[in-house]
Amino acid sequence: MTLYNRYLLTLAVAFTATATVLAAYGQDRLDAYFTAYVIEYLVVTLLYVYLDPRARRLLDIMGYVLFGGFMVIVALKVVEILRGG
């Protein structure tokens, strides 16, 4: 199995396991799932340190986009708390 296949398979297993576990615990907030996915993506990509430099650059850009999404979720939560929600 090639390095890219292992990387994709690791992410697929991690995402599916997360969705299954959170669903089993009755989690019904989409932002919780998304946050878990972002953390898993960043950790798995960091662990695959020997990916091709070109692939790593592209995946880093994807990481920035996902982290941006995560920051939006955090900002919305902060606004919600400040408004006393």
Added chain:
Amino acid sequence: MGGLPAIIFPMESHSAYARIGIALLFSGAVAAPLFFFVAGSIPLTALALSSVLLGAISLLLARSLPRVPPQAAQVLLEAGLENLAALLEELGVEAKAVYLPSALAGGRPRALIPLHANPERPEVTRSLPGRMIVEYGPGPEDLGILVTTPGTAVMPFLEAPPGPSSSELEAALARILVGVLDVATSVQVVQESGVVTVRLGGVRFDQKDLWIYRVLGTPLASVAAAVVAEGAGHPVAVHAEEHAAGRSTIHLEVVR
């Protein structure tokens, strides 16, 4: 197709990654609103969202695949090595090659093949000119051929020259063999009294029995020897190789 669509759907890459990526991206993008608004299921929506993410990642990986397929690269490599083998056979050269670091081989790590077989390894103490036939010592028989090897070609993939310690050599070899060439899944380097042992796991490379391998070592050994020579800053010779069931062990001798 140009601009953003060309970035998302690369025309040149009809690889399995691109096809899987497009399938996952579109199925996830269609399923997510259906699960959210129609079925009202957050876990299923999250699953569709993960499909979108995996699709986007697959498309990014498709864009970074090498433009030359691995099979084509192997054919080109074997053709080059067979030409070199024919040249060496004509010259009657049978001595084992010594891999020189870039500091001793005119700026690029290359392999020196002595024209006269000697029981002693050739001693190279000064930088050799970047020519094909070189004098590496003061004696009349100290003539050799300086050749480019697979190890030479992969060296630019390292961002910085490796250090001499086992961990630094291991990191450099893993970056090349696992990350760039994707011909092994694990690399272990052990150094003991002038012998560097490189153990490779999950090897995916057809090790044919070419005559040239007796002189240069297999391409895997060539890469290992070039990286170790560059890291150690000394000439390195392939002492022995063992290949069995997806595992390779390469013993390299550092010539000091």
